[in-house]
Amino acid sequence: MSPVSYPLPPMAAVSTGELPVGEKWVYEPKFDGFRCLAHAVAGRARLHSRQLRSLTRYFPEIVAALAELGEDVVLDGELVVWQQGRLDFAALQERLQPSTAGAGRLAIAKPAAYVVFDLLARQGTDLRPLPWTERRGRLEGLLGARLPHGLVLMPTAADPAVGRLWMREHTASGIEGVVAKRVDQPYRAGARAWRKVKTRLTAEAVVGGVLGTLEEPEALIVGRYGAHGRLRVAGRTTPLPAAARAHLRDVLTAPAGDHPWPGVIPSARFGQRPSEPVAYVQVAPSVVVELEVDTAFEQDRWRHPARFMRSRPDLHPEEITQASSQ
Structure with missing residues (x-):
């Protein structure tokens, strides 16, 4: 069993006008999707939204991918649907079908991906007290060894110029902006401690x-x-x-x-x-x-x-x- 009480309020970002810069900051693209917390244990997986509502039955392909990892983990990330060269939020909303059969059909017609950006627990160890850089290293180790179809590792960059490039050149693909995170920061459930800059x-x-x-x-x-x-x-x-x-x-x-x-x-x-x-x-x-x-x-x-x-x-x-x- 994971030591993390699941589901937990996700760590959040506060909006700001400028990207913070310095050696303590890293940057991730902000995708147009659904925030999603995932818990896989004993070959079964559960998904929850930012508001802690269950998303499990709407995304059976992601549940299967998480089970395929073969490890007990708690992850944080973003659910997205990619269609016709860009992230499609409307198609993602369509995935919230009331029937299990409808969810299964849409999983084939409009498959989702789970873009993972944090590892909160693994094999019974609570990783939230660790700084971001250590959690990121362990996440890369987890997904680098085995990356089932449907799971994606969130890109990250230490250079603010890359973050600005994401904001300036990739809006057509569905990138809404950039999230800045401190490399020395633990994961604080419910805290608004990251920085979010939206492309305007x-x-x-x-x-x-x-x-x-x-x-x-x-x-x-x-x-x-x-x-x-x-x-x-x-x-x-x-x-x-x-x-x-x-x-x-x-x-x-x-x-x-x-x-x-x-x-x-x-x-x-x-x-x-x-x-x-x-x-x-x-x-x-x-x-x-x-x-x-x-x-x-x-x-x-x-x-x-x-x-x-x-x-x-x-x-x-x-x-x-x-x-x-x-």
């Missing part, structure tokens, strides 16, 4: 609605034009600062005729789990805004709220299409 991009979108009122807009609902000339919902912004609210109340107007969107919008369109539809105030789709967004863009929408930067009166709404570069 700029993009344009058309304002189609607001949360709040036209006189006091609290956040924007934005869209882009599709291939058939229809304005499709592409996301929402974070709460607007006071200066942005004052500016936007002067440029946003009520629609003069029919609006391209329904009166309420499914929450899934904003990357949220299905819940109550989002009610909003429609506005004339005549204002283009520039946004700061992250790389989580799929199915023609941003999964996370964007940050309003400024309006773009120099751009016409119909120029802003789903094919527009981020």
Whole structure:
């Protein structure tokens, strides 16, 4: 039996604007996936999410790969699905099927990989008190000797230039940013002691609605034009600062005729789990805004709220299409 009480709250990262640098830091790419803790003992494996919900039956191919290791281990890592040259978060979400038979079919059609970045226990020894560099060495020894199909060792680099390269050149493949870890740090369950830097991009979108009122807009609902000339919902912004609210109340107007969107919008369109539809105030789709967004863009929408930067009166709404570069 492992001495680690499983499942345990995973160690987490706090967001920061810049990569920390120095000889005590190492860097890992932040993949667009599900955080996953894994426990393999006596040839059986269990998987749990960051919120400690069981993921075991949704990913039978990963359970089999962990059992194939032939050792009692507790691992930390990221579940991902790779499709058409990039990490596909939407396909990963589809793996959460309610039926065991459906999970088995999707394991074949859309197989996942488990990208392992930490070894918390092995063969009855609790490794969490060890510094990162020793745990990493033991993880490389474990997976270097036997790497079943479906398990992947997380890349790591000591050079911050490599971390910046991941952020700058690999966003198209689904890398969201970089996680920085101290080499002398033990694994502290539940602590937010790593550093996370997300890649930030700029993009344009058309304002189609607001949360709040036209006189006091609290956040924007934005869209882009599709291939058939229809304005499709592409996301929402974070709460607007006071200066942005004052500016936007002067440029946003009520629609003069029919609006391209329904009166309420499914929450899934904003990357949220299905819940109550989002009610909003429609506005004339005549204002283009520039946004700061992250790389989580799929199915023609941003999964996370964007940050309003400024309006773009120099751009016409119909120029802003789903094919527009981020």
